[in-house]
Amino acid sequence: MQAAPATSATVVQVTGVVKEFGTLRVLDGVSLEVARGQTVAIVGRSGSGKSTLLRCIAGLETIQAGKIEVCGHEVGRPGKAARAQLRHDVGMVFQGYNLFPHLTVQRNITLALTLVKKQPKDAAQAKAAEVLRLVGLTDKINSYPEQLSGGQQQRVAIARSLALSPQVMLFDEVTSALDPELTAEVLAVMEDLAARGMTMITVTHEMGFARKVANQVVFMHRGKIWESGLTSELFARPQTAEFKQFISSEL
Amino acid sequence: MIQLNAHHIWYLVTAAQWTVLLSLIAFAGGALVGLPIALMRVSPSQALRIVAGGYIQLIQGTPLLILLFLTYFGLGILGYKLAPLVAAGLALTLYAAAFLGEIWRGCIEAVPRTQWEASDCLGLGRFQQYAYVILPQAVRIAIPPTVGFMVQIVKNTSLASVVGFVELARAGQIVNNSTFEPFIIFCIVAAIYFAMCYPLSLASRFLERRANAGRASH
Numbered sequence: 001m002q003a004a005p006a007t008s009a010t011v012v013q014v015t016g017v018v019k020e021f022g023t024l025r026v027l028d029g030v031s032l033e034v035a036r037g038q039t040v041a042i043v044g045r046s047g048s049g050k051s052t053l054l055r056c057i058a059g060l061e062t063i064q065a066g067k068i069e070v071c072g073h074e075v076g077r078p079g080k081a082a083r084a085q086l087r088h089d090v091g092m093v094f095q096g097y098n099l100f101p102h103l104t105v106q107r108n109i110t111l112a113l114t115l116v117k118k119q120p121k122d123a124a125q126a127k128a129a130e131v132l133r134l135v136g137l138t139d140k141i142n143s144y145p146e147q148l149s150g151g152q153q154q155r156v157a158i159a160r161s162l163a164l165s166p167q168v169m170l171f172d173e174v175t176s177a178l179d180p181e182l183t184a185e186v187l188a189v190m191e192d193l194a195a196r197g198m199t200m201i202t203v204t205h206e207m208g209f210a211r212k213v214a215n216q217v218v219f220m221h222r223g224k225i226w227e228s229g230l231t232s233e234l235f236a237r238p239q240t241a242e243f244k245q246f247i248s249s250e251l
Numbered sequence: 252m253i254q255l256n257a258h259h260i261w262y263l264v265t266a267a268q269w270t271v272l273l274s275l276i277a278f279a280g281g282a283l284v285g286l287p288i289a290l291m292r293v294s295p296s297q298a299l300r301i302v303a304g305g306y307i308q309l310i311q312g313t314p315l316l317i318l319l320f321l322t323y324f325g326l327g328i329l330g331y332k333l334a335p336l337v338a339a340g341l342a343l344t345l346y347a348a349a350f351l352g353e354i355w356r357g358c359i360e361a362v363p364r365t366q367w368e369a370s371d372c373l374g375l376g377r378f379q380q381y382a383y384v385i386l387p388q389a390v391r392i393a394i395p396p397t398v399g400f401m402v403q404i405v406k407n408t409s410l411a412s413v414v415g416f417v418e419l420a421r422a423g424q425i426v427n428n429s430t431f432e433p434f435i436i437f438c439i440v441a442a443i444y445f446a447m448c449y450p451l452s453l454a455s456r457f458l459e460r461r462a463n464a465g466r467a468s469h
Contacts, residue, residue, distance in 0.1 A: 060372070094365060098368065
């Protein structure tokens with residue numbers, strides 16, 4: 001039996017975060033806790049602040065107030081060591097895939113392994129083969145991104161993040177640029193990841209996915225967490241008019 | 252008056268070699284100085300951006316002819332008497348560095364911001380981001396305009412004739428002084444310049460088409 005302290009189950013701890021772009025307050029005191037192995041879906045309308053919240057957790061934005069901790073390390077703290085630690089813990093997948101177009105699928109995956117993790121070339125290549133098998137793209141290892149469909153590119157992007165063995169994976173509307181058929185193959189990969197116990201935070205428009213895969217749903221509205229809770233309860237008994245309206249408009 | 256003969260033509264062709272050499276010096280020097288200028292222009296440090304921006308504005312706002320006067324006569328008065336080739340090479344380097352720096356800044360900025368974010372999220376440091384992600388993509392974008400700018404350099408080396416450097420344009424003047432057939436001589440000079448520049452222009456257009464075709468296939 002592991003007798004770990006209660007806090008070790010928390011992977012991401014967001015406390016009272018405020019984010020402003022100039023005079024526009026995009027996040028207005030957001031707090032969120034994500035435990036290990038959970039899948040959290042963040043939903044809401046465009047401009048509700050959901051993507052910004054994810055980018056803050058990824059350390060891509062500076063925050064004006066509050067605190068974000070990932071695996072006990074504070075995000076947004078200056079210093080190279082802190083940043084390296086964050087990169088070690090967090091994987092991020094973007095809406096636009098953001099693969100490196102001048103590199104093969106294999107090199108896209110091994111780049112950070114050899115440069116950042118200082119792994120030898122053959123170990124990195126073995127890891128690339130392993131994560132490509134997870135996303136079902138073993139045969140595309142020597143392809144260039146532009147030779148792949150959008151869905152395949154997104155799966156490579158997921159594999160690229162997975163290769164670094166992050167503690168938590170962040171997904172920022174990763175299927176929004178895909179047509180329904182390709183969306184399904186990406187969601188299948190994510191569902192598989194969740195089943196394997198990966199901690200995931202997903203900003204999504206896919207209510208079906210949120211209902212099916214997420215343990216916890218967070219509804220954001222006007223820069224605040226308007227409503228949140230266990231997926232089954234939240235969709236069955238929405239508390240606020242805004243969330244009711246959101247659900248009905250999404251269906 | 253001496254009749255224009257094959258000897259004169261040969262003299263012009265020989266002088267064209269100096270035009271090529273001066274162009275190569277200008278391009279190599281311009282690239283060597285221009286790359287740091289471009290990187291400074293996109294640096295997070297405001298001080299570096301201001302210094303590089305100021306340099307570009309200063310050089311772009313100054314005629315190349317005046318730069319040549321400065322490096323040859325100006326430095327000469329101050330006690331640094333440079334050989335015409337060195338003075339011309341220096342002036343053209345300063346000139347090319349400003350323009351290449353500005354061209355390449357644009358190319359670096361043309362790489363989508365999301366490539367920075369993706370490589371940042373993978374833990375790459377700033378130097379690694381440049382070396383492995385940003386610059387390889389920027390180079391592809393930069394090739395057509397850079398080759399295009401080389402045409403400008405080749406033509407602008409003719410200004411080095413004013414400091415007494417005998418390259419193609421100056422050689423044309425010398426031949427003309429003994430034969431007094433300016434129309435035919437400068438037609439020949441123009442033809443030699445054209446023979447050097449046209450292949451570069453063709454290459455630039457070809458590379459540009461190829462770059463655009465690559466983009467369209469996405």
